[in-house]
Amino acid sequence: MPVQSTNPDYEAHIAEWRMMDDALEGECAIKRNPLNLPKPSGMVEAEKLDGQGNAYLYQNYTARAQYEHWVRDALRSMMGLVSKLIPEIKLPTGMSGMEDNATADGFGLTQLFMRVVRQAISHGRVPMVINVDDSGLPYFSTYATRNAINWDTADQGGRQDLVLAVFREFRKKAEDRYSHDCETVYREFFMVDEVCYTSVRNEAGELVEEEKPLGTVGGNNELVRGLEYIPVIYCGSTDNSPEVDEIPLLTMARAALKAYQLSADYFTALHQTSHPQPWVSGLDDDIELSVTGPSAAWDLGKDGACGYLEFQGAGVEAVRTAMEDQKNAALEAGAKVMDVGGTESGEARKTRQNDQHATLHSIVITAAAAIDQGLRYAAEWTGFSPDDVAFTVKPDFVVTEADAQQLTALIQLWQNRFIAKKDVRGNLRRVALIAPDRTDDQIDDELEAESPIGVINEQ
Template sequence: MSDVTFTRPEYKAAQYRWRLVRDVCKGSETIKAAGDQYLPRPNASDESADNKARYDAYKKRAVFYNATGRTKHSLVGAVFRTWPTLTVPGALDYVSKDIDGQGVSVYQQSQSVIGHVLEVGRHGLLVDYASVKSGSVSKADEQSGRARASVASYVAESIINWKTRMVGGQHLLSLVVLRETVDVDTDDGFGSEQAVQYRVLRLDAAGVYTQEVWEEGSSATTMVTAPFSPLNGAGQQWKVIPFQFLGSENNDTSIDDSPLYDMAEINIGHYRNSADYEEAAYLVGQPQPWMSGLSDQWRDHLEAEGIFLGSRAPWLLPQGGACGMMQAQPNTVAKEAMDSKKEDMVSLGARLIERGSAVKTATQADNDSAAEHSVLSLVVSNVSEAYSQCLVWMAEFTNAAGEALYKLNQDFSQVSLDATILTALFNAVQGGKLPAGDFWQYLRDRGVIDPEKTDDQIRDELETESPGPALDDTEVVPNGRKPSDP
C-alpha cells in the first residue's frame, strides 16, 4: 500500500536541530512560549499551582539575548552589500521583479534562501511552469503572466522524502515528496482553513518526469491530481526532475550541518544562565535592614510605632543596640557563565565569515581562485550555483536562448574604491595586459557600474557615446583665419 507521508530516517534525526535553530532565530517570544523545552522547570516533580506560578515568574524574568538571529541577518546583509549579478535571456527578464509568481523578486527570494541555509543547512527550489487550460501557450499568455516559468521555494521541513538512481553514469533524482500547506476558503467566503497536501515529483520507469498531488484527509490521504508530465518549451518531456537541493556544504541530496546550530545551543545556555541570575537578583538583590540588642519591650514598641527607612526617620535603639543593612554578594557564577557564553557566540559568529573555515568542492575551486574561504562564502557559492541551474531550467521551459547566470557577492569586507588600484587597472587595460571585462567586473563589485549590465551592453554604450566637440578644429588665429586657410 502506498504511503506518500513516509519520511526518511535522516529527516527525522535532523528535526530537533532544525527546530532549535528556527526557534532561536525567531526570538524571545517563541523561546519563552516553548516553556520547559528550553528552560527546565525547577522542582519539576512539584505539580502544585504555587510551583507553576513560580515557574511562570522565573521564565518572565529571564532575558533572551538573540545573538543568533541578529548574526543571521547581519550575514545576509553582508552578502547583499554588493548587488548580485543577474544575466538572463530577454524572455526571463521578469525574474528580477517576480520569480515565484507571487511578486517576489529573485533578489528577495535568494535573501530568504540564504537565511534558511544558514539556519538549517538545507533548502529546495522547484522550477515549474503554469500552463493554461487550453493546453497551448501563446506569447500573449506568457507576457500577461498567465503562463510562465517560476521558482518555488521549499524549506527543509517540507522535503520529507527523496531518492536517486543511476542513469547514464550519473545519479539523478528519481523521487522528491514535498509537504505543502495550502489555504482553503470556508463556505462563507470570508474565513480560511489550512489543508495539507503532498506534491510528488518522480522519474517514472521510462525516465520521464511526472508530477502528482495527494491530499491529507481526516481518515486517509488520497490522490487528487493524477500523474502528469510537464513539457519543455520545445514540447518535449523532461528527463530530469527540475528540483534543486541547496546545502551549507554542497548541493547534493544529503542533509548538511546547520552553520548556526552551535551558536543556537550556546544562546539557549545563555538564556538559562540569565534565568538563574535574574531569579537570584529578585530574591536577594534588595538590601535588608537588621537590628540587634533589642529587648522584647523595645521590639514591641518599634513594631507598634512602625519602622521607616530614610534619613528623616531615625531608629531609636536602646543602650547596646545596633543596626545595619545586609546586602547579598553578587552572584558571580551565573554572571561569569553568561559573559563566557556571550564571548563564545561572538567567536562563533566571526568564524562564519573567517577564511579557511570550510572546504570547497572541486567545481567551486575551479570557479574561484581563492584557496581558502569562509562558511558564509560556501553557502553563497552554493546558492549562486543553484539559482543559475534553476534559470537554465526556466529558459528550457520557455524555450529561451541565451546565457542564464546568477552570481552573489562573496567579498564580505567593506567595499571601497581605491584610486591607485583603479588607475593601475585602467592602464593595464589600455596596455593590453588586462581584459576589459575583468576591469568592468571590478567596477560592478564596487557599485560604479550597474551589476546587471552585461559586457556587451557596456561595450555598446561606450561605442555609441559621442566623442565630444572637436576642439582642435575650432582653433582660431588672431586674424580670424584658421591655420589651414589660404
C-alpha cells in the first residue's frame, strides 16, 4: 500500500473535520463549498437548459444566505475562560528551557497548552510528536487533525502500543523565495526490532529523508538514544488513546450549517415577496415593452392585459421558526460543552452529565495530561527521571459572584413558571451557592418549600 494510505477511522471522520475547518473560518469558507448548500431542483433544471446563462440563479441564492458565526464565537468564549488558568510546571534543571521554548516554532508550554485545548475543542483530536532537534534538545510538534492520516497499534511487550504513525507535511519549494507553492511529503514513525525509526517520503513513495532511528542528531548522525516506543500522543476530548474522539462543537456546527441552508430559502422568499414579477398578455405584435417602474406607463393596446405575480410567502414564517430552532439547538450544544462548574461532587457531576461526554472541564484535564505525558517522554529520552517532570492544570474557572437581587429574580421567574427548574439549579451551581453534595432531587425539594429563597440562601 502507498504511503498516502489512511486509517479507516480517518476516512470515517475526515468530512466532520473539514466541516469544522469551514465552520471556524466562517461564511466565505462555507460558501466556497457548494455541498454546504444544495441547489433547489428548479435551479438544477434551469442549468440543464442553459448552464452558463442561468448560473446567476444559484449565485444569487448563495449570496443571500447568511452563515452565523456561532462556532467561532463559542470557541473564543471558551478560550477566554481557559486563558485564565495557570499551569503548574515542574521540570529538572536540564529541561527548564522547555518552559519558554517547547514547540517547533519556539513557543513555551503555556502556549502549547492553549493550542492543544483549542484544537481539542474544535476538532476533538490533537496529534503531538515529541522529538529532539539537532542539538539533542526535546520539543513538541503538533499537527492539524486532518494531517495525521494513518496510525496503527499492535502488541508490544504485552501491551497495545503504537507501531505506526504517518503525518502529512507541506514543504515550501526552494526555487522561488517569493512563492508559496509547497510540495506534499509524508513523515512516518514505525517500529523496527523494538526501536522507533523515522523517515520522510514524497507522494511517489520515494525516500526524501533516509530511514534512521528517531533521535539521530548532528552531522555524524549520532543517536541520542533509541526509543522502545513511538513518542506520539493523540490528545482527544475525553482521553488520549489513538482512537478518534468526539468533536465537542460538532453539534453546534451542524446546527449552524442547517440554519445557513434555511436562511437561503428565507432571504430568497423575502426578496421575491418584495419584488413581484410583472406579466402582460394579449399585446399586438407592434407593441414592445422594455421599461417598468413607478414612472413608466404602458400602452397595452385594445386587447392587452397586465398584472403582477406576487409571492405569497405562506411558508416564510415556518422557515424563520426553523432557523430559530437551529439557533437554540446550537446554543444548547455550546452550553453543554462550556460546563465549568466545579462545586459538585464527582458522582453528582457524573449524573448530571450522563447525556454528554466532552466538556471544557474534561478537555482541560485531558490536554494537561497529554502534555505531561510528552514531557515524561522527553525526560526519559534525554536521561532525566520522568518523576521529576509534571504539567498540571486545575480547571478552576473564574465564577461570577452571585448578586442577591439577581438570585431573587431568578427564583421568582421559576415560581411564575417562566423558566425551568434545571435552569435554576444550573445558575445556583454556577455561582457556588449550594453545597457540592446536593443532588438535583434535594435542590428541587428545597425549591418546592414554602420559602425557597430563604432556604437556598441558608446553604
